[in-house]
Amino acid sequence: MLTLAEAATLEAIVDRLIPPDELGPGGREAGCALFIDRQLAGPFGRSESLYLLPPFLDGTPEQGLQSPLTPAVRMRAGLAALEAHCRAAFVGRAFAALPPAGQDRLLSEIEDGTRSLAGVNARAWFDLVLQMTMEGFFADPIHGGNRQMAGWRLIGFPGARYDYRDWVERHGAAYTLPPVGIGGRPGWHDAG
Amino acid sequence: MLGLLAALVAAASDETRAETPAERGRYLATVGDCVACHTAPGGTPFAGGRAIETPFGPIIAPNLTPDRASGLGAWSDADFLRALRRGLRPDGARLYPACPYVYFSAVRDEDLLAIRAFLATLTPVANPARGAGFGFPFNLRPLMVFWDALYFRPAPFVADPGRSMAWNRGAYLVEGLGHCGACHGAKGALGADPEPGVLGGGRVRGWFAPDLGGDPRAGLGGWSLDDIERYLATGSNGRALAAGPMAEVVENSTARLTMADLRAIALYLKQDAPLSQPAAAPSPVPNGRIGAAIYADACAACHRANGEGVPGLFPRLAGSSAVQSARPDTLITVVLHGGRAAATGAAPTGPAMPALGWRLDDASVAAVLTYIRSAWGNEAAPVSSEAVRRGR
Secondary structure, X not given: OOOHHHHHHHHHHHHHHOXXXXXXXXXXXXXXXXXXXXXHXXXXXXXXXXXXXXXXXXXXXXXXXXXXXXHHHHHHHHHHHHHHHHHHHOOOOOHHHOOHHHHHHHHHHHHHOOOOEOOEOHHHHHHHHHHHHHHHHHOOHHHOOOHHHHHHHHHOOOEOOOOOHXXXXXXXXXXXXXXXXXXXXXXXXXXO | OHHHHHHHHHHOOOOOOOOOHHHHHHHHHHHHOHHXXXXXXXXXXXXXXXXXXXXXXXXXXXXXXXXXXXXXXXXXXHHHHHHHHHOEOOOOOEOOOOOOHHHHOXXXXXXXXXXXXXXXXXXXXXXXXXXXXXXXXXXXXXXXXXXXXXXXXXXXXXXXXXXXXXXXXXXXXXXOOOOOHHHHOOXXXXXOOOOOOOOOOEEEOOEEEOOOOOOOOOOOOOOOHHHHHHHHHHOEOOOOEOEOHHHHHHHHOHHHOOHHHHHHXXXXXXXXXXXXXXXXXXXXXXXXXXXXXXXXXXXXXHHOOOOOOEOOOEOOOOOOOOOXXXXXXXXXXXXXXXXXXXXXXXXXXXXXXXXXOOOOOHHHHHHHHHHHOOOOOOOOOOOOHHHHHHHO
């Protein structure tokens, strides 16, 4: 759904929210941007399950977002506002071209509300990106993220096995089976 | 002497009960499982309308209720006998052998007329649906005269005086009304049935009806008489679960038969052959690691890592005849599309297997089926991706 330029910005963002390190791959390599793109292109991105007719009033925080804008529209607007801000503030450079420390600083300011972006609710947009990045890192790989089960391997989540009866009685033994997703796992296709 | 034995055989299960012909006919119609074909999904039993899939196209099983216009109400006894034993309707038109008249020619007149007496007690239902959607030239019913001439040998049942009365009763049921060979026999050219009693296995609606001969792996060689009886009576015996078309047969027919008749059928199927042990000679399988990995992740939770399943619930795969059948059709169908086992009074659960076709691609299904056909001492030919693709 996203354009190549939008996707490049999003890839840079998810790789700062979950940076690659000695524990494993980051959000970019884990496919978080692909996950987000697919979700935005689907029912979630179109707010298909929400009542979307007026009136639209600012509610309390407990009432959640009160906006006619769908997640897809909000994501696009936020990415565009971020790019416009970067090109104005950093002599024409795109967000993806900033050094990691600069990207972190900017994202942190948006997160804590000290940096506004023209035309959008920057903090709400950040919350949307962070939430979807985490989902993309830990959701079943069948949805495009959690590539090579990077998120599950990181936390030791065994995936979607039917049951663990063979392990119930093995107290103290290390559970060694690899995680398996709804669509299987890499070993189903190559003898890994 | 032969005639007397045959009469005794036909009466063997009925001698202790004083029944009307209609009551006997209800039981015999159950043996023949007439209701399975002659009932539309959700329709009135025996009122016809179910489309039976054949390799030549669909054919609609007609109305057997005594409605005069659309059922059998206007048929004479002679009409009924002629249709079931010679495949001819009262107007002279030839039936297609989707109706197993080839088998019914072995059934005694009294038994067929008892079925007619039972059908006459049903409430008449107007349902004129019938006919075949066959393509040319199979749509030309008169051509059936040639098929009948080629393949149809009407023959009354002849008892074997060298065998027990129970064995002969089993032969009479299996080769006659039970028409087991219609599925369990390999169909020849133009859908011809095999010789009576040749039950080497056959394909039916995406399933493989297993070999009922004495092969220790693919057939009944490893089954005891009790195994066969339990399977037919309940659909489940710790070795196998009846699923697919056989689940319907068990629910509608065999689970409702007397234990004496089931014992007779078991005696006949075993042909007095002793239990035989399969030779253990498993051969290495290409890509066995992939099949083993898929089995461990997707199958072992129910069928267990050692292939032994859970008795009465999840079928045993180790040593299973269905798993080691010559053709893997049943395995492919069950894995791709799922299946449900028979639910009977004695085994009411009717456990189901979920469809896995959305989760496993053709190569994965082939790999895991090849694995289970060669693991735990099983031995059967590998399954190809191409065979799986055809099963989708």
